[in-house]
Amino acid sequence: xxxxxxxxxxxxxxxxxxxxxxxxxxxxxxxxxxxxxxxxxxxxxxxxxxxxxxxxxxxxxxxxxxxxxxxxxxxxxxxxxxxxxxxxxxxxxxx
Amino acid sequence: xxxxxxxxxxxxxxxxxxxxxxxxxxxxxxxxxxxxxxxxxxxxxxxxxxxxxxxxxxxxxxxxxxxxxxxxxxxxxxxxxxxxxxxxxxxxxxx
Numbered sequence: 001x002x003x004x005x006x007x008x009x010x011x012x013x014x015x016x017x018x019x020x021x022x023x024x025x026x027x028x029x030x031x032x033x034x035x036x037x038x039x040x041x042x043x044x045x046x047x048x049x050x051x052x053x054x055x056x057x058x059x060x061x062x063x064x065x066x067x068x069x070x071x072x073x074x075x076x077x078x079x080x081x082x083x084x085x086x087x088x089x090x091x092x093x094x095x
Numbered sequence: 096x097x098x099x100x101x102x103x104x105x106x107x108x109x110x111x112x113x114x115x116x117x118x119x120x121x122x123x124x125x126x127x128x129x130x131x132x133x134x135x136x137x138x139x140x141x142x143x144x145x146x147x148x149x150x151x152x153x154x155x156x157x158x159x160x161x162x163x164x165x166x167x168x169x170x171x172x173x174x175x176x177x178x179x180x181x182x183x184x185x186x187x188x189x190x
Binding site for chain 2: 003005039040041043044045049089092093094
């Protein structure tokens with residue numbers, strides 16, 4: 001089991017533009033067969049700071065997700081509005 | 096419902112020291128009546144980067160957690176070994 005925290009930082013003026021892109025990304029990703037959990041949150045103190053908490057069976061499933069049509073179409077559209085690079089953290093359960 | 100991501104950064108030479116402190120913190124916190132979920136993870140690329148994913152009914156419950164005896168005893172013991180300030184992010188569900 002692999003957990004991922006992916007953090008995006010979007011320019012304030014582009015937040016309204018990315019919201020429907022995120023909505024579609026979440027919807028389509030949850031339909032992937034190997035997706036265990038794919039939740040999107042927004043930082044209470046920063047409306048341009050988007051935080052995904054994801055769960056995949058393994059790294060191969062995460063890689064497959066990053067190769068889907070919806071990922072390859074939507075993520076570059078979102079990233080065009082980044083104000084800084086996203087932070088992807090792969091984490092293992094403690095004890 | 097409130098979700099929290101809390102990230103600690105511990106000095107490499109102190110990791111073995113903090114592990115039992117984290118273990119006790121997780122164990123005691125999960126016994127708190129208002130705790131919905133309290134999970135601890137470790138960054139696959141950085142064994143000193145500890146990531147909590149927490150769920151509380153509201154901010155008052157989180158504040159109560161930060162005022163428990165175990166929190167006030169264990170967290171300063173852990174923080175003594177920090178290599179940088181922890182990052183606490185309160186997040187709301189997107190859509």
